[in-house]
Amino acid sequence: MLEFINKSPVTPVQPYSAAVKAGNHVFVSPQNGYLNTGTNQKITAVEDQTVQCVENIRSTLQAAGASIDDVVDMVILQRTNWSGLNKVLQPAIGKASPARTHIMTAFGNLDVLIMIGCTAYIPGKK
Amino acid sequence: MKKQVVKMSGKAPKFSGGMRPFSAAIKAGDFIFVSGFHGGGSNPETGEKYDTIEAQTRQCLEKIKHALEAAGASLDDAVKCTVFIDSGEHFEKMNETYREYFPTDPPARSAVVTQFVRPGMMIQIDCIAYHPEK
Numbered sequence: 559m560l561e562f563i564n565k566s567p568v569t570p571v572q573p574y575s576a577a578v579k580a581g582n583h584v585f586v587s588p589q590n591g592y593l594n595t596g597t598n599q600k601i602t603a604v605e606d607q608t609v610q611c612v613e614n615i616r617s618t619l620q621a622a623g624a625s626i627d628d629v630v631d632m633v634i635l636q637r638t639n640w641s642g643l644n645k646v647l648q649p650a651i652g653k654a655s656p657a658r659t660h661i662m663t664a665f666g667n668l669d670v671l672i673m674i675g676c677t678a679y680i681p682g683k684k
Numbered sequence: 685m686k687k688q689v690v691k692m693s694g695k696a697p698k699f700s701g702g703m704r705p706f707s708a709a710i711k712a713g714d715f716i717f718v719s720g721f722h723g724g725g726s727n728p729e730t731g732e733k734y735d736t737i738e739a740q741t742r743q744c745l746e747k748i749k750h751a752l753e754a755a756g757a758s759l760d761d762a763v764k765c766t767v768f769i770d771s772g773e774h775f776e777k778m779n780e781t782y783r784e785y786f787p788t789d790p791p792a793r794s795a796v797v798t799q800f801v802r803p804g805m806m807i808q809i810d811c812i813a814y815h816p817e818k
Contacts, residue, residue, distance in 0.1 A: 582713050630687050630710040631717035631812070639801050648705040655689060658706035659720030659810040661768050662799040679712030681686045 566621040567595040568614040576618045582682075584622045588635060588675030589614035590667070604638070604671040605646050611674040612650040619678055628678040632656040635663050635673045687712045690755040709751040714817065716755045720768065720810035721747035724802065737774040737806050741781040744809040749785070757815035762791040768798045768808040778807060 563577035568589060570576060577586040591610030592601050595617075601607050616626050629651070634643070639662060656676065665673065690709035709718045723740025726733045734740050749759050769778055775795070783790075791811070800808065 583715070628687065630712040630715075631719075632706065633810075636801070644705055651705055655705060655707045655710075657708065657710045657717040657719040657810070659766065659768075659808065660801060661720070661808060662801055663796075677712075677717065679687050679710075679715075681713075 561622070563618060563622045566614075566618040568618060577622050579622045582680050584619060584624050584628075584678040584680065586615055586618050586676045586678065588633060588673040589618070590665075590670045590673050592667070592669040592671070600669065602669075604636070604640050605642065607671050608643065608646045608674070609650050611672060612647070615674060615676055622678070622680075624678040624680050626651055626654050628680055629654045629656045629676045630679045631677040632658045633675045634658065634660045635665075635675075636660075637662065637665060637671050640672075685713065690716065690751060692751065692754050708747075709755055711755050714814055716752060716757055716761070716813040716815060718748050718751045718811040718813070720766070720808040721751075722800065722802070722805045722808045724805045735804070737769075737777045738781045740806045741778045741809075744807055745782065745785045748809060748811045752811070752813055752815075755813075755815070757813050759785055760789075761813040761815045762786070762811050763814045764792045764812045765794075766810050767793060767795040768800070769795065770797070770800065770806045772797055774806060 561579040562575040564575050566576050568576050574587055577584055589611045591607035594601055601610055619625055688711045689707045690711055692708050721744045723734055723743035734743050752758055
């Protein structure tokens with residue numbers, strides 16, 4: 559059975575879900591981080607956008623009954639080559655050490671500097 | 685069963701530790717998620733640079749093969765690959781090499797042209813495999 563996760567603070571307005579839960583796996587759409595979901599203020603620094611991306615993933619996973627620790631695969635899309643990614647990402651994701659795909663690309667929204675998507679695995683339940 | 689980091693050995697790429705918050709591959713239930721491996725660099729024995737799309741494609745798929753074997757699976761178990769390539773002009777040559785690794789029943793695939801964070805990289809491939817224990 560599929561469960562469509564759209565109750566987190568990052569519910570997309572476009573025709574896709576923030577996440578879909580399929581059995582033990584949760585597929586999280588790539589999240590941007592250019593808006594602070596609490597204050598609705600724009601975030602301009604790529605470091606801060608990265609942290610916000612992870613926060614959006616965290617709240618989406620929470621809505622699906624999972625946590626950052628359950629992340630098994632991560633895709634990082636970034637607009638510019640920015641070498642400090644791992645230093646910011648490490649404390650944000652803690653002990654999760656997922657498989658990773660990391661590429662540079664362009665985005666339709668010019669405010670967006672980075673997007674992060676992931677797949678999580680919730681052990682034990684079917 | 686909790687997710688497990690796939691232990692890599694020998695010449696396999698080692699990603700754990702240091703400032704790299706990711707793993708080469710993760711086993712999650714019956715699925716194995718393999719990181720996007722790039723094909724750049726050079727042969728550690730001969731020093732020969734991997735500077736053609738064929739050589740780099742081969743490197744990506746050899747690394748994926750190694751990661752899947754370390755997880756007790758094989759390329760035959762691959763269900764989905766994503767290919768990131770630097771130019772559409774490399775597409776056909778990539779496919780020729782790619783086909784050698786998946787001669788029958790190839791996995792589902794997405795392929796996009798993109799840029800990479802490191803110079804010299806022409807291709808990156810990631811993979812999801814399905815390998816039920818029973």
